[in-house]
Amino acid sequence: MKFWLMKSEPDTYSWDDLENAPAKTGSWEGVRNYQARNFMRDEFKLGDQVFFYHSSCAEPAIIGMAEVVRESYPDHTAMDPKSQYYDEKSAQKGLNPWVMVDVKAKKRFAKPLTLSEVRKSSELKDLLLLQKGQRLSIQPVQNEHAKIIMNLV
DNA sequence: GCCAACGTTGGC
């Protein structure tokens, strides 16, 4: 079982949106970055644990834990001209390179672990999230880092 | 809104 961190802008898709969805489960559509896609396609397994992170908001923070409940399958929004995630070039080629997974909200943390709090932990200084220029929306989290995070929330 | 950092695109 692996740990991951997935970023979402709460204005677009928040922890509450996931928790209020049927079966507390949502499909992680709209990833249009190859590195992030490769993680989902090649490495995401049922039962993997996902730290849900709110980005681009007043207080960026890790909000809760979700779990992978369906492994990768085609992200149909890439082929849908009406979707905000439409990928015109791929659609014209008739090949959809994009995938998504389903995640289920498991546990909202008693208190969100804010980015500034993460920065304060010397044990988390190597966390990918903190590295300079790191913009990946899906990141692996080392087991040791995951333990430390879970001890902080 | 600003801007640093990064990924992608496209001309050559």
Add this chain to the structure above:
DNA sequence: GCCAACGTTGGC
């Protein structure tokens, strides 16, 4: 294949 221009991410 190089690299400048452009677009996006995301913290502040």
